Amino acid sequence: MYKILTKEMLSPAICRMKVLAPRVASAARPGQFLIVRPDEHGERIPLTISDYDAEEGSVTIVTQKIGASTKEICALEAGGYFEDVVGPLGLPSDFVEKTDEELSGERYIFIAGGVGTAPVYPQVKYLKSRGVHVDVIIGAKTADLIIYRKEMESVCDNLFICTDDGSEGFKGMVTGLLEKIVTEDGRKYTQAVAIGPMIMMKFATLTAKKLGLPITVSLNTLMVDGTGMCGACRVTVAGKTRFACVEGPEFNGYDVDFDEAMRRQGMYRSEELEADHKCRIR
Amino acid sequence: MANRIPRVPVREQAPEVRATNFDEVCYGYNEEEAVLEASRCLHCKNPRCVSACPVSVKIPEFISAVASRDFGKAASVIAEDSSLPAVCGRVCPQETQCEGSCILGVKGEPVAIGKLERFVADWNRANGRKAPDRISPNGHKVAVVGSGPAGLACAYDLAKAGYEVTVFEALHKPGGVLEYGIPEFRLPKEKVVAAEIADVKALGVKIETNVVVGRTVTVDSLLSEEGFSAVFIGSGAGLPRFMNIPGENLNGVFSANEFLTRNNLMDAYRDDYLTPVMHAKKVVVVGGGNVAMDAARTALRLGGDVTIVYRRTEKELPARREEVHHAKEEGVKFMMLSNPVEITGDEKGWVNRIRCIRMELGEPDESGRRSPVPVPDSEFEIEADSVIMALGTSPNPLIARTTAGLETNRRGCVVADDDGVTTRPGVFAGGDAVTGAATVILAMGAGRKAAAAIDRYVKGLE
Incomplete structure (x- = not known):
């Protein structure tokens, strides 16, 4: 059992929890994820790690209510417990392995969409601690849904915000804003990283390609075990089948078959709807 | 007489x-x-x-x-x-x-x-069985990686010899393949698996779940930071194989591991568990081993019309005879001497057909079985809304990649001798992690031999 130390709602549909999981906290690196199981009857749900504190033995996770299981997670309260927390899983971001020399002169631009903003935070924090220039774009439907603004401001060099409805910052998509700050404002970057909905990462990759910018994406595929056993997470990268759980979750965006990844992500959608609303007619 | x-x-x-x-x-x-x-x-x-x-x-x-x-x-x-x-x-x-x-x-x-x-x-x-006697501890700690048959057998013998044993399990329940792989109808989880694991724990063996060795901790950190004198690797062969044919990533194509894990470990067949599983109508299972039989019979119980496609003949089926017999009795169909060449899908990316080619048996291969050869121009199609690949598994490279000095062979198996001695002093291995996918009992045998070797090794350190 893994105790929930704190819980807060970042928006009506997004909650943040700090969970006591000392082994995960001391091994976690930026870019990795974990799997939780809310209770004995629950699914194993992969979630990105939004922060970790080895000293306190805690990891921070951010969950958006989407299906039955994520709703169950968000219904848990501080003082309560997760049945299981396992991780860290996946490979750390590749900049973790780079030397200071390799990182010097690098200029990163992160493109964060929706709940994907949370896992961007530890990456930005880490890169800043290594002295790298980091700018961040956060995109959301509307101003109320922007999360991690303060946290991000405290660790990045420049924060750019865009909303679909123009309620804050640039009116439009992250792709439009990325294009604007590079071509109109003349900002220079050596590497982009996009984390968010699959469709956003697909179009962020297309824009980055147009701008000649290398881009890394973090794939939130379906998973069961998260250790390479089931293959539910398989994605086609550069024409080859790869397992996102052990060979990812981060891949070179140029190489990812996003259309296949989106199709596979929806594989249990009808079953999920059923789980939400138990059909008795069948 | x-x-x-x-x-x-x-x-x-x-x-x-x-x-x-x-x-x-x-x-x-x-x-x-x-x-x-x-x-x-x-x-x-x-x-x-x-x-x-x-x-x-x-x-x-x-x-x-x-x-x-x-x-x-x-x-x-x-x-x-x-x-x-x-x-x-x-x-x-x-x-x-x-x-x-x-x-x-x-x-x-x-x-x-x-x-x-x-x-x-x-x-x-x-009938009033008595718990095995606890042995007085000998003061040495041994770590066992994996709580499947190899790890449990090794832990059991070590505990009986007085070692303080901790078993690290990556999943949330102990048992390894007994828990995630073999279905309830063949091996009841509560009545049999959990009960036998309770016996091992009664000897004083600790089982820590949710620890992925190679990610959460490493073999090196267990030896250098957590005070274990030796480590036994019984991590099994959990990596599924695919055929690398077109269409394998279509929706509705699963590894047998995924399909069985959803049903067995996650209880997806039960209404009171949340994990989903596809209730397919027309299922093709590719392969002829026990895992193929398990997947086929599970799909059948979920309401599917199931056909096993196997490239050799019934005589060469590697599955236990009883499983084949049971599968047939239950209505699983067998299509022998057939091999998939392509899976095709509908406009939404879901499987609708599998294309196979007829095979015939040629010369015996290194395993002594006659190897199947495709018959030219003999391709045919079978309708299917789900395809389950049960082609065997190989060891997970996670541990080998994160353990200095631990050699593996070209099939990804840890190199170890008959006693489980690896190329890294203090590190022992046995079961599917060494042999590639085999049987429960062979893994147990390897776990026992390694336990004896670990005992000799630790006593030699004194």
Whole structure:
């Protein structure tokens, strides 16, 4: 059992929890994820790690209510417990392995969409601690849904915000804003990283390609075990089948078959709807 | 004469009934049946069954205790050599091991050793069994990676020798393949697996779940930071293989591992568990091993019309004979000498057909089996809304990649000798992690040998 130390709602549909999981906290690196199981009857749900504190033995996770299981997670309260927390899983971001020399002169631009903003935070924090220039774009439907603004401001060099409805910052998509700050404002970057909905990462990759910018994406595929056993997470990268759980979750965006990844992500959608609303007619 | 008695048949759920539920297929012997069957044993002077058993259970001795109705004694005889008798009695390939060498099998039916072992283990569980005695600790700590058959057998023997053993399990429940791989209808989880694991824990073995060695901790950190004198790697062969044919990433194509893990570990077949599983209407399972049979029979129970596609003939099926027989009885269809070449999908990316080619048997390959060769221009299509790939598995590279000095071969298996000694001092390995996918009992045998080698190694350090 893994105790929930704190819980807060970042928006009506997004909650943040700090969970006591000392082994995960001391091994976690930026870019990795974990799997939780809310209770004995629950699914194993992969979630990105939004922060970790080895000293306190805690990891921070951010969950958006989407299906039955994520709703169950968000219904848990501080003082309560997760049945299981396992991780860290996946490979750390590749900049973790780079030397200071390799990182010097690098200029990163992160493109964060929706709940994907949370896992961007530890990456930005880490890169800043290594002295790298980091700018961040956060995109959301509307101003109320922007999360991690303060946290991000405290660790990045420049924060750019865009909303679909123009309620804050640039009116439009992250792709439009990325294009604007590079071509109109003349900002220079050596590497982009996009984390968010699959469709956003697909179009962020297309824009980055147009701008000649290398881009890394973090794939939130379906998973069961998260250790390479089931293959539910398989994605086609550069024409080859790869397992996102052990060979990812981060891949070179140029190489990812996003259309296949989106199709596979929806594989249990009808079953999920059923789980939400138990059909008795069948 | 003893061998005039025909082999006592075992009672089973009727095929048409069990095809719609997940309850155990086989009911096992009752006392009368077990005693009668036990009376068939000839008590050979040189029992070939014992040497054919990977853990050398003293078979004639326990059978003679059954014949004289001393079931408790039969249980202690088995316990000397096996930590998981209720499991082995159910899933061992007896026809190629103990029963395959039974002298009665030459002219008639061998003694039903597996069914007798199962009877004894189940009887022992139901009738005031006593927990094994705790041994006084010898002051040494050993880490075991993986709580499947190899790890449990190793932990059991080490605990009996006084070691403080911690087993690290990556999943949330212990048991390894017994938990995620073998279905409930063949190996009940609560009644059998959990109970046998409880016996291992009763010896003082600690099991820590949710620890992925290679990610959460490493073999090196266990040795250098957590005070373990030795590490046993029994991490199994959990990586699924695919065919690398077009269409394999279509929706509705699963590895048998995924399909079975959803059903077994995650209980997806039950309404009160949240994990989803596809209830396909027309299922093709590719492969001919036990895993293929398990996947096929699970898909059938979820309401599917199931066909197994296998590239050789029935004679070469690597599955236990009983599983093939049960699958057929339940209505699984077999399409032999066929091999998939492509999976095709509809406009939404879901499987709709699988294209196969006819095969014929050619020259024997290195395994001694005649290798299948495609028949030119013989392609045909089968309708399917789900395809399950049961082509075998290979060891997970996670541990080898994160352990300095641990050699693996080109198939990704940890290099270890017969005693489980690896290229890294203090690190031992056994079971599927070393051999590639094999059987529960071979893994247990390897775990036991490694336990003995670990004991020698740790004592040598003193």
